[in-house]
Amino acid sequence: xxxxxxxxxxxxxxxxxxxxxxxxxxxxxxxxxxxxxxxxxxxxxxxxxxxxxxxxxxxxxxxxxxxxxxxxxxxxxxxxxxxxxxxxxxxxxxxxxxxxxxxxxxxxxx
Numbered sequence: 001x002x003x004x005x006x007x008x009x010x011x012x013x014x015x016x017x018x019x020x021x022x023x024x025x026x027x028x029x030x031x032x033x034x035x036x037x038x039x040x041x042x043x044x045x046x047x048x049x050x051x052x053x054x055x056x057x058x059x060x061x062x063x064x065x066x067x068x069x070x071x072x073x074x075x076x077x078x079x080x081x082x083x084x085x086x087x088x089x090x091x092x093x094x095x096x097x098x099x100x101x102x103x104x105x106x107x108x109x110x
Contacts, residue, residue: 040093043101047089054082077110084108 057079064072085108088101099105 039100039104043089043092046101047086047093050082050086050089054079054086057082080110081108084110 057075061071061075061079064075085102088097088099088105088108091097092099092101102108
């Protein structure tokens with residue numbers, strides 16, 4: 001009977017040790033999530049600016065087409081890269097990827 005109670009006490013001791021480690025792990029994970037949240041806010045802001053700029057560039061491209069008769073290839077290429085950047089920001093914000101977009105990563109080239 002004392003053997004059973006000794007093993008039971010040993011198991012509870014192990015559980016307490018693991019339970020003591022859990023808050024430390026949770027604190028570390030929460031710290032990571034907090035920093036990710038800050039990055040998410042920053043990339044939401046940058047993505048919003050890039051999205052607004054891409055809409056503006058679409059309007060500029062329309063004016064160029066109306067005046068010149070054909071689209072500006074350099075403007076179209078930059079617009080594609082900007083749209084890819086917006087996608088990268090959204091992918092990071094929605095946890096689809098862990099890679100941080102520009103300026104912490106490279107600016108996309110399509």
